[in-house]
Amino acid sequence: MAIDRSGARELVGYRSSLPDCDRGACSLDVGPQHLNRVGLLHGGFISMLLDNGCGVAVRNMIGNVDAAVVTVTLSVNFIASVRSGRVTATGRVIGGGRSLKFAEAELRHEAGELLATCSAAFRVLDQR
Numbered sequence: 001m002a003i004d005r006s007g008a009r010e011l012v013g014y015r016s017s018l019p020d021c022d023r024g025a026c027s028l029d030v031g032p033q034h035l036n037r038v039g040l041l042h043g044g045f046i047s048m049l050l051d052n053g054c055g056v057a058v059r060n061m062i063g064n065v066d067a068a069v070v071t072v073t074l075s076v077n078f079i080a081s082v083r084s085g086r087v088t089a090t091g092r093v094i095g096g097g098r099s100l101k102f103a104e105a106e107l108r109h110e111a112g113e114l115l116a117t118c119s120a121a122f123r124v125l126d127q128r
Helices: 007-012 043-061
Strands: 015-017 023-030 069-078 085-096 100-109 114-124
Touching: 007 043, 015 043, 023 043, 043 069, 043 085, 043 100, 043 114, 085 114
Parallel strands: none
Antiparallel strands: 015 023, 023 085, 069 114, 085 100, 100 114
């Protein structure tokens, strides 16, 4: 079952997974195409990975990985930087009702270092 068939996934090269019933994950092997002009993982990619980790968690929690879920808010905290290796954003649902879900995520380097965190809200458009 494909979790993410988006053009963004194909362009950037991340992978999504379902580590638990209310969680979602998004991993990226950092390459030179993901770096900013000073040689660090670009903040836009960090935000995207966190957003996707949360979105996958929301879709997983409602029991439909194909549901239409869109980001309403996303607040990112940048903690540390990275130049290479695999990074993984793990999101989890922390509350909400039927059509609005709240989630948070952490982005960690494969060595375990915390790189960034986020909190987000998502609108569930389709639960079919």
